[in-house]
């Protein structure tokens with residue numbers, strides 16, 4: 001892993017890049033006038049680029065770098081503002097004040113939508129295993145500006161943690177969150193957007209296991225929800241049932257409600 005900056009960086013950017021190189025036990029290299037494509041071909045290493053507006057993560061096997069973009073979350077929130085239902089929020093019956101653990105932060109899109117609904121009284125914690133993705137998304141959530149203050153506030157409220165979610169869940173008290181949400185990487189996906197292609201080589205691919213679901217059910221007060229390709233027998237075998245049967249999309253939300261859930 002190489003940590004660098006844009007061409008003609010500021011002093012702060014250089015200091016941040018040097019700090020990250022140390023923290024991640026990576027090498028800091030000056031950018032000079034090098035083209036990223038040429039640099040990636042020569043080194044065959046990932047390059048993390050510090051930029052005061054938005055950091056980027058390059059992979060030698062991928063044309064597009066990974067960077068923060070709120071993706072569909074902006075459209076989803078605008079639709080909700082018009083009174084249209086959001087499939088994730090509808091599935092979990094999410095409400096203002098809810099406390100959610102998003103175990104697979106990724107781009108942070110679902111966390112933003114959940115945070116918008118949770119509002120100031122609620123809380124969304126998103127965890128990402130890849131430290132570089134985590135840093136880029138954390139920075140983006142704090143810096144990205146849209147012309148919609150409720151959206152900006154929802155982004156700012158998401159608390160980002162770096163680490164292994166299943167380990168985190170084992171350390172949490174019973175019923176400490178209302179919802180636990182999983183959106184693991186699918187090995188095969190119909191999403192061919194450049195944004196999704198850019199995360200693929202960096203993301204963690206781990207299947208949801210019975211023990212992880214058991215822990216999530218212990219930690220959740222209301223339900224555990226998973227985004228999954230559909231149909232998916234291995235997810236159903238874990239106890240999830242699929243909702244939104246009218247949906248024609250290639251994925252669905254699987255849910256396990258906690259026994260005795262009241263609201």
Ligand SMILES: C[S@@+](CC[C@H](N)C(=O)[O-])C[C@H]1O[C@@H](n2cnc3c(N)ncnc32)[C@H](O)[C@@H]1O
Nearest residue numbers: 104106107108109110128129164165183203204
């Ligand atoms: C499909 S993406 C999630 C997309 C996200 N729901 C969104 O709306 O942007 C899955 C992400 O979860 C991360 N991940 C997978 N397993 C994880 C784990 N056990 N702990 C923490 N992060 C994990 C991957 O590295 C990847 O970035």
